[in-house]
Amino acid sequence: MATLRVRHQDAHEFVVNLLKASGVSASHAAIVAQGLVEADLRGVDSHGINRIPSYLARIRAGVLDPKAEPTLTQVTPVVAQVNAHNGFGSPAAHLAMSTACTIASTFGIGLVSVKHSNHFGMSAWLVRQAVDRGMMSLVFTNSSPALPVWGGKSQLMGVSPIACGAPGGNDSRPFILDMAPSVAARGKIHKALRRGEKIPKGWALDAEGRETEDPAEALKGVMLPMGGPKGSALAVMMDVFSGVMSGSAFAGGVVGPYDLKGPGGVGHFIVAIKPDLFVSLEEFRERMGILYKKVVESDRAEGVERIYFPGEIEQLTEEERLKDGIPYVQDEVDALNAEADNLQVPRLKVLA
Structure with a gap:
């Protein structure tokens, strides 16, 4: 399928304009755009600006508050909590990581929990926030039901990413891990559906418990955990640290970013660590x-x-896409421009 290239600066400006027209503050719009565009630059297209239509749909449905301001509560000298108040996950998680890094710079370690949040995009952009400040980090989140527990057949656990990072050596790249406990991230299923592509066998089961290559049928069924019971246990771990501990939704209670039935209730768990302890x-x-x-x-x-x-x-x-632009397919650009037309903001600029 033919692709269209977009400069990252234009993608960022486009997202900011859409969000501001939807009632999001300029500062929060810039943070959301940063995370989404960074995902596209890094080739994590499942978590890039094509998430915007689902975000805007949740705003229109009244289940995501575009004007919410996250608040910070200090629990101990090294522990804090952010309440996202059902706003965007990105600004709340950004505040949490910034706070954790500041605490760690004084005490060696900083731990910040986030409650009442929503989808925050690609976890690696938060890890990079820490790496850029010379910190090691752990980033956990829970998410909407998509994965069965080992031995089960119904959706219960989220396909919740596990991320961590550390600054690199003087002549080496940093360590950045960002992975789902499933064989593939659920966002890749949505990406395949958008692009009219099949998914590989072994990624998901349909509603009848059969392997499927059809992304639409996969979304009706369940994702498969990586490593069998190991992936299932990691998904439960994400729920313990991100949901149970924070006071957010858990045990299948999180509402996903493509669902309009209610607030997300997502929880995050963020740790920053000084590498020279x-x-x-x-x-x-x-x-x-x-x-x-x-x-x-x-x-x-x-x-x-x-x-x-x-x-x-x-x-x-990222180095290649910073130079040559980010690739999108025509259907993705059309869906984004439909949102722009609806909100009466400039369309996405595509490179000639």
Whole structure:
């Protein structure tokens, strides 16, 4: 399918205009746009600006408050909580990570929980926020039911990403892990549906419990956990730390970003850690450089041309898309421009 290229600056401006026209403050609109565009730049197209139509639908349905301001409560010197008040997840999570990093810069570690939130996009953009401040981090969230517990057949756990990161060495890339506990992120199913593509077998089951390559049928059924009971247990872990502990929805109670039945009730769990707590920063960076080199220079298995450090492929994709633009298919651009027409803001600029 032919693709259209868009400059990242134009994608960012487009999203900001849509959100501001929908009642979102300029500062919050910029944060939401940053996270979505960064996902597209990194090749995580399932969490990019094509999420905007679902976000706007939730605003129109009155189940997401575009004007909500997250509030911060200090619990202990090293622990805080953000209440998102059913606003966008991105500004609340951004505040949480900023707070965690500030606390960690003084005390070595900062832990911030977020409650009453919504979808915050790609977890890696929060990890990068910490990396850019020279911090290690953990980013957890729970999400709407999509995954059965091991041995079950109905949706109960979310396909909730597990993310963490650490600054790199002087001559190496940072470590950035962002993965779902399922074989594939559910957003990839929505992406395949948008683009009229099939999904690989082994990703999901339909409503009758059969393997399917049809994304529409997959969305009626369940995602499959990676590693069987291991992926299922990781999904439960996300619910414990993000939902149960924070006071947010849990045990199947989270409402997803494509659902209009009520507030999201999403919870997040964010930790920032100073990397020089046990060794000097210079030694930490030296050791990270050694780790990076050992990983990427490992003996390659047959048929493998290159070994990548976690997050490196996405960083290389970002470098390419910053130069050549972000690719979207025509149907995606048309759906975004329909939102622009409805809100009477400029359409998405496409490179000639």
